Amino acid sequence: MEHALLTRKLTKTVIDKAEPSDRDFFLWDKDLKGFGLKVCPSGRKVYVCQYRHGSGRRAPTRRMTIGAHGSPWTVESARNEARRLLGAAVQGQDPAKMKQEAKSVLTVAELCDEYQASGTATKKASTLATDRGRIERHIKPLIGRLRLTDVSKGTVTRFMQDVAAGKTAVDVKPRKRGRAIVTGGKGTASRTVGLLGGIFSFAVDVGLMADNPVRGVKRFKDRQNQRFLSLEELQRLGSSLRQAEATGVNPSGIAIIRLLILTGCRKGEIEQLRWQDVDFDLGFLRLPDSKTGQAIRPLSSAAQAILKSLPKFEGTDLVFPGSDLERPYVGTPKVWLGLRAAADLGEVRLHDLRHSFASMAVSSGSSLPVIGALLGHKDTATTAQYAHLHDDPVRGAAETVGQRLAGLIQD
Numbered sequence: 001m002e003h004a005l006l007t008r009k010l011t012k013t014v015i016d017k018a019e020p021s022d023r024d025f026f027l028w029d030k031d032l033k034g035f036g037l038k039v040c041p042s043g044r045k046v047y048v049c050q051y052r053h054g055s056g057r058r059a060p061t062r063r064m065t066i067g068a069h070g071s072p073w074t075v076e077s078a079r080n081e082a083r084r085l086l087g088a089a090v091q092g093q094d095p096a097k098m099k100q101e102a103k104s105v106l107t108v109a110e111l112c113d114e115y116q117a118s119g120t121a122t123k124k125a126s127t128l129a130t131d132r133g134r135i136e137r138h139i140k141p142l143i144g145r146l147r148l149t150d151v152s153k154g155t156v157t158r159f160m161q162d163v164a165a166g167k168t169a170v171d172v173k174p175r176k177r178g179r180a181i182v183t184g185g186k187g188t189a190s191r192t193v194g195l196l197g198g199i200f201s202f203a204v205d206v207g208l209m210a211d212n213p214v215r216g217v218k219r220f221k222d223r224q225n226q227r228f229l230s231l232e233e234l235q236r237l238g239s240s241l242r243q244a245e246a247t248g249v250n251p252s253g254i255a256i257i258r259l260l261i262l263t264g265c266r267k268g269e270i271e272q273l274r275w276q277d278v279d280f281d282l283g284f285l286r287l288p289d290s291k292t293g294q295a296i297r298p299l300s301s302a303a304q305a306i307l308k309s310l311p312k313f314e315g316t317d318l319v320f321p322g323s324d325l326e327r328p329y330v331g332t333p334k335v336w337l338g339l340r341a342a343a344d345l346g347e348v349r350l351h352d353l354r355h356s357f358a359s360m361a362v363s364s365g366s367s368l369p370v371i372g373a374l375l376g377h378k379d380t381a382t383t384a385q386y387a388h389l390h391d392d393p394v395r396g397a398a399e400t401v402g403q404r405l406a407g408l409i410q411d
Helices: 012-017 075-090 095-103 108-118 125-143 153-164 186-205 231-246 251-263 267-271 301-308 332-342 352-363 368-375 380-391 401-409
Strands: 002-008 024-029 035-039 045-052 061-068 170-172 180-182 284-290 293-298
Touching: 035 075, 045 075, 061 075, 061 095, 075 095, 108 125, 108 186, 125 153, 125 186, 153 186, 231 251, 231 332, 231 401, 251 267, 251 301, 251 332, 251 352, 251 401, 352 401
Parallel strands: 002 024
Antiparallel strands: 024 035, 035 045, 045 061, 170 180, 284 293
């Protein structure tokens, strides 16, 4: 129950001196009608706003909470908010109802969950895993609490800048085995905003948003896909591979990296390779589930030689089984970090071996359509990024891509 509705000028001194009673009571501001403070028996003090919705004395009275006394609500900030709400009521609006409706609007985090549950039917499992990482490690921490109605183009721009600046950088162990190092950077920021654009497009399609706030945001140019190894770097990498082999580094990791160099395949395509996918008679890999669907990749004689030298394990069809024969070997990144350091390759990624394969094909005179077929590209625009390499100084060499690369990394 309520009692003792007192009216006086609300100041910090008055509020601090207000003592709790055995029931709620109110202090109403004498200067701004409808602005008040509720004092609870527990001692909690809450700013409120009271108004009539509609015209006439019979119009129903609404009372809504502004916020508890203390940061961020001071008496002056609460008074300003009450003035805004009372002004809206005078204009015929119902602030309490509007606040309730706003609460029903999804947050960005809730939209992300909806998207992952309903808007990703055409995406591959590997892509979904990447999306999930970007959502959980970048989107939700920075803007997950925002309501969809609060997201603007400016919000997205600030989000992108924050990711690029490393505000979501973290080094964690998400499970007993494994490690997640999130560094941020411009490339990550641009790709995450790209995902965010897809999520908001889903929201527009299902009627949750009127417009996509990502549209028009100028992203950082992602230059990671232009990195490829020079001849000298490939020779250093070959030396590091031979040294690692001699010192007992995991042979599966070494063989996988050699095959990545010689085939231009993606890491997952080689790590998850099965013997049934290897056609030695015709010299092809028949990949049932590559990033672009079913794919056929030609094997050079050097790549075939590596595969023929590998042992076959009883109880599994995997070319590179892990300690659990039912699962593929996943230690390639760890082996790569050691090789990369030994060869002084800086921040070169495993995926850059794929770009190096493409650059070698270009420099050997292969056409862009042929390179696209070698790499399994569906979109010619993806292959076109290598067009500028036609002027590479090693262009015109007579050996095939596989033979040249094998000569660089082997004795």
